[in-house]
Amino acid sequence: MSIMEIIGGTFIIIGSIFLFLGALGIFRMPDIYNRLQAGTKATTLGGMSLILGVGFLEPSWMMKMIIIIIFIAYSNPISSHALARAMYKRKRYPLILSEDKENMDAYSEVNPHEKEEVKS
Amino acid sequence: MTIIITIALSFMVLGFIFSAIRFVKGPTAGDRTVALDTITTIAVAAIVLLAYVFQRFIYVDVALLYAVLGFIGVIVIARYLEGAL
Amino acid sequence: MPTLTFSEKLSRFIVNSVFMMLVWIAFTSSFATHELIVGALTSMIISYLSIRLFTCCTISIFNPVKIFYMIWYLFVFLWALINSNLDVARRVLTPSLPINPGIVKFKTKLTTNYSKMVLANSITLTPGTLTIDIVDDTFYIHWIDVKTTDPEKAFTDIAEQFEKILLKIF
Numbered sequence: 001m002s003i004m005e006i007i008g009g010t011f012i013i014i015g016s017i018f019l020f021l022g023a024l025g026i027f028r029m030p031d032i033y034n035r036l037q038a039g040t041k042a043t044t045l046g047g048m049s050l051i052l053g054v055g056f057l058e059p060s061w062m063m064k065m066i067i068i069i070i071f072i073a074y075s076n077p078i079s080s081h082a083l084a085r086a087m088y089k090r091k092r093y094p095l096i097l098s099e100d101k102e103n104m105d106a107y108s109e110v111n112p113h114e115k116e117e118v119k120s
Numbered sequence: 121m122t123i124i125i126t127i128a129l130s131f132m133v134l135g136f137i138f139s140a141i142r143f144v145k146g147p148t149a150g151d152r153t154v155a156l157d158t159i160t161t162i163a164v165a166a167i168v169l170l171a172y173v174f175q176r177f178i179y180v181d182v183a184l185l186y187a188v189l190g191f192i193g194v195i196v197i198a199r200y201l202e203g204a205l
Numbered sequence: 206m207p208t209l210t211f212s213e214k215l216s217r218f219i220v221n222s223v224f225m226m227l228v229w230i231a232f233t234s235s236f237a238t239h240e241l242i243v244g245a246l247t248s249m250i251i252s253y254l255s256i257r258l259f260t261c262c263t264i265s266i267f268n269p270v271k272i273f274y275m276i277w278y279l280f281v282f283l284w285a286l287i288n289s290n291l292d293v294a295r296r297v298l299t300p301s302l303p304i305n306p307g308i309v310k311f312k313t314k315l316t317t318n319y320s321k322m323v324l325a326n327s328i329t330l331t332p333g334t335l336t337i338d339i340v341d342d343t344f345y346i347h348w349i350d351v352k353t354t355d356p357e358k359a360f361t362d363i364a365e366q367f368e369k370i371l372l373k374i375f
Contacts, residue, residue, distance in 0.1 A: 001121070009124040012169070016128035018290055019162050023135030025297040026142050026158055032150045033347045034306055035142075037335050038293050039154055043161040044330060045290045050128070050165045054172045063231040064180050068168070068187060072161065075191040077329035077336075079157055082195055084337045084347065086202035087150040094347060097305055104307035104354065107337055107345040 008056035015050025018042050031095040032087050040080040047072050125173060132166050153197050160190030214256055216264035221252035224261075261319050262375065271374050278370045282327055285366075289332040296349070307351040311360035312342050313368060320375040327367045334363055 001009075025038025048069045055065035088094075088111060096104045105113075136159060143155035164187045171179035225248030233240050252259075265271070296303060315321050325336040325344065333349040346363060353359055 005121060009121065012124060012128045015165065016131035018294070019165060020131040020135040020138075021290075021294050021297055023138040023158055023162070025293060026155055027138040028297060028302065029304075030302070031306075032148065032154065033335065033337075034304060034349060035151065035154050037333065037347070037349050038297060039158045040335070041286075041289050041330055042293050042297075043158050045286055047161045047165045051168050054168050057172055060234075061177065061180060063234045064184070065168070067228065067231050068164070068180070068184055071184070071187055071191075072164070073330075074326070075187070076157075076161065077326040079191055079194040079198065080154075081325065081329060081336050082198035083150060083153055083157075083201075084335060086198040087148070088337060089202050090150070092148060092150065094306055094308060096307055098307065098351070104351060106310040106354070107308045110338065110340055110345070 004056050004059070008053045011049050011053030011056060015046045015048070015053060018046030018049065020046075022046060032092060033084060033094045036080045036084055040076055044072060044076045125169065128169065129166070132162055132169075135162055149197075149201060153194060153201075156197075157190070157194050160186070160194075164190070213263060217261070218249075218252055218256055219264055220262055220266060221256070221259060222248050225252055266374075274370055274373050278367070278374070281366060281370065282330070285327070285331040289330060292332040303350070305350050306347065307354070308337065308345055308347050309351060309354055309356070309359045310343055310345050311356045311364065313344060313360075313364065315342075315368065315371060315375065317375055320371050324364065324367055324371055328364060331363070331367075 019042070022039050022042030025042060026035045029035045029038055051065050051068050051072075055062040088107060091113075093113060094105065098104060139155045139158045139162070143152050143159070146152055164183045167179055167183040167186065171177065171183070222245075226244055229244035229248060230236075230241075233244070313321065313324065315324060321339055325339060328334050328336050328344070328346060335347040335349075337345045337347050339345075344364070346359070348359075348363075352362065
């Protein structure tokens, strides 16, 4: 094994582990905002690291790999932000565990809560 | 090298299974869309890895297009759920 | 949509064309003359048509000081991204799920839309935070482990390290 193969293999293993952890986070977390947190961060780094690893294994593909990495790093946070705002406007309010329920939801000053939760 | 790629692909299949369980269980449309987004990212990474395994450069273009279309799909679903479409 | 003077339009046109040309070269991965000519024509036409939509930055972005700050921002961002992933891994793998979620807000000093977008994306990828909405200059952040609900302290904890670099770039 050459040195490039060792570096690329390490990136690929790290990336696949983070992709798995992101999916596990989506499976385990209790409400949609926490799921978005786990899903977005872990799959972004996981995908970036795995694609960079393939770029190290095959250096002539590196330019296109960098394009895909930049696209993933741009698009993943935007889609999670759009989903979070859409779900808040659909009245799926975030789960709040602490005692101080009034101050923990600052976004309610823009979108006031209504009494009935609408099923979607 | 074969061992590393096998381990990586099995981790990704496990991740795919967990996301698919969340996709089936729901409970809301938003949760399903989050699971779909994760499945898209995992599939893009898997296509790039398989392009290396089969030594076909053209599969990388497929991965790029799939990333673009998945992103647009999630945005469209989010705008629809928000009621702005 | 801001109204632009001619010189602003020209400098934005040049910046957009250069960025699109870089993307074209990365896509085709070749330096043959006919590829470069077609790429230059295509990127100039597209940036002429989209000049009112993609108003990222003026020509002063090529200042060496700003380029230095951009590279520094990249390293700060990558360090925060790795930290946030270790944080997610720790929370997901702990059997009792140590979370205390809530939504906090803070105000930013950034003015242009593009810099606010960069800050929001960076916040989404740093430990335990997710941008929900931006209303004028107020950011609403979902925080997985709320330490404070005071806007000033939340700003110091979440966004200060990014904003002080972004203020120098934009």
